[in-house]
Amino acid sequence: MSAITTSRVKSALPWMVLAALAIAPSAGLTANIVRLLFVTLVWVTTSLAWNLLGGFAGQVSFGFAVFYGIGAYTAAKMIDAGIHPLPSFLAAGAMAAGSSLLVGVPTFRLRGPYFAIATIGVSEAVRVIADNLSITGGASGFRIVEHRPFRQLEHYYTALGLAALAVMVSVVIEHSKFGLGLVAIRHDEEAAADVGINPFAYKLWAHAVAAALTGMAGGVYARYAAFIHPHGVFSFQTSVYILLMPVIGGIGTVMGAVLGGVIFGIVEEQLVANFPNVHLLLYGGLLILIILVEPDGLVGLAGRLWRRITRHHGATDVAGPRPDEILRGTGGA
C-alpha cells in the first residue's frame, strides 16, 4: 500500500468511527447503551479539543475542566431560563473561549511542566470558587428544568454533530498553515519565532478553539444530565479524563483523540463501577504505562504492528516530538 493511500485511509478512519456511531442507535440498542454512547461522544469531543492544544501545539493542560464546567453552567442556566438549546450551546462555547483567554494570558508565559502545574492551580481555584458561588448552586448543585419533551435520540445526535464538528475542525487545522505553526511551536518555540510565528498568539488561539469545543461539550452534557454540580463538571478528575483520552489513543493525531475518547467513554463507567475506590489509581498507572511503553498511544502501536506486517520502512509521517517529550517539556530542546 503506498504512502498516499495509507494516509487516505488514516484520515477516513475518524469519520468511519462517527458513521458507525451514527447508525448504532437504529440497531435496537437499549436506552442505557445509547446513554453510554452519548457520554462517549461528549468525551470524544473534549478529547479532540484537548488534542488541538496538547497534541498539536504541545501545551499540556490539566485545566480543561474549567471550560467544561463554564460551558455546562452557561448552557444549563440558559436552557433553564427557557432559551432554545442551540443558542445556549453556542453561548457555552463563547463563554469558555472567552475564559480561555483569562487563563491563557498569564499561564502561556510559562513553559512545559510549569505551564501544566499552573493549569492545575487555575483549575482547582475555579472549582473552589464555583463551589462557593450561589449562582452554581454551590455544593448542592443546579437542577435544569427544560420545558421541552425529553427525546434521547435528539440529545444523542446533538452530541454526534458536535463530535463531527470537532473532527472537522481538527482535520482542517491539521492541514492548514495554523496547524503547521502549532506543530512548529511544539518542537521549538524559539525556532518557531525565528521563522515569523508569534507563539503566544498562536497558543492563545489554539486554546480558545479547544475551549470553545470543550465548553459546548459541557453544555450538551449538562442538558442531558439535567443536574450538574461543581464537584462534577469542574473537578480535577474531569481535567485528567480529558487529558488521558488523547494520550491513550495517540497524542497529536486526530484518529488517536477519537479512538481514546471512544475507548475511555465505553470502559470508564465499568471501571468506576467495578473499582470504585481505585479507579483513579488505575488511570494514573495506565498513563505511566503508556508513556513508558508506547508513547504514541494506540495509534502508535497500530502503526508499529502495521509496519511489521507489511515490512514498510518508509519515512514516518508523524510530525512531532514523542509525547513523553511533550509531557516532560523537553520536546525540541
Add this chain to the structure above:
Amino acid sequence: MLQVHGLTKYFGGLAALKDVSFEVPENHIYGFIGPNGAGKTTLFSAIAGAIQPSAGRIQSRGKDVTGMRPFSLVRSGVVRTHQVVRPFRTMSVLQNVQVAAHFGRRAITRTSAARDYAMDILKWVGLEPVVHVPASALPLGDQKRLEVARALATDPELLLCDEICGGLTATETRNMLDLLRRIRQRGTTIMYVEHDMKAVMAVCDHIVVLNFGQKLAEGKPEEIQNNQEVVEAYLGKATLGGLSRG
C-alpha cells in the same frame, strides 16, 4: 541596511556588549570575529530580538527595530540562524522550510503554494534529494544547510548567520561559503559570525572585531589581518612580552 548605535547588554554586572556601533551597508557580507566570549552571539541575539539590549539603538533601513520580538523582525526582513542547529526535528526537511514560507515576509496562506516555494528554496540550496527525510535524520552538514534554507524561505533582507560552518569538513565549508555568496547575489545582506578565520577572510567584504564586548577594530579583511591590536587580542600581549623578555 542596518545601523547599530551604542549597543550595550548587561547580564547582571557583566557587560556582554559595551557601546558597540557599526553600520552594515546593503548587499555586503559583514564578518564578526573575536575570541570566545567576545559578544558575537549576544550581538546577533540582540539584533534578532531574542534578547533585549540594555541600551543602544538598532535601525533596519532607517526604521527603529530595537527590542522588537523575533517574529516581528522576520516580517521586517531580519532573520537569524542558530549556532547550534534547531530544526523542527521530526518534521520533514520540506515541512521545516514550508513553515518559514508560511510565516515569513511572503506570508503564504495556501499550503500547496508554501510547499512549492519551499521546494524551490530547497532545490536552490541543494537539499532536493532529502526533502522528505525527517530533519533529525540529516547529517550535520545538511542540517546546517537546512537551517540556512529555512531562514531563506522567510525572504530576509538581512540574514544573520551564526557559525554555519562550525563542525563542517573542508569541502562542506567551501560549499557553504559558495552558498553565502549566492545568497548575497540574490540581494540579501549577510552578517556572519565564524571562528574559522580562513572562512571569514575568504567570504567577507568587511570585518568587525569584538573583544570583551567592545568593538576593537573594523575594516577590510587584509586590514584586519595586519592589525596589531587584533593579533594581540587573539594571541595575548603577555605571551609575546614574556617571550621577548626571555
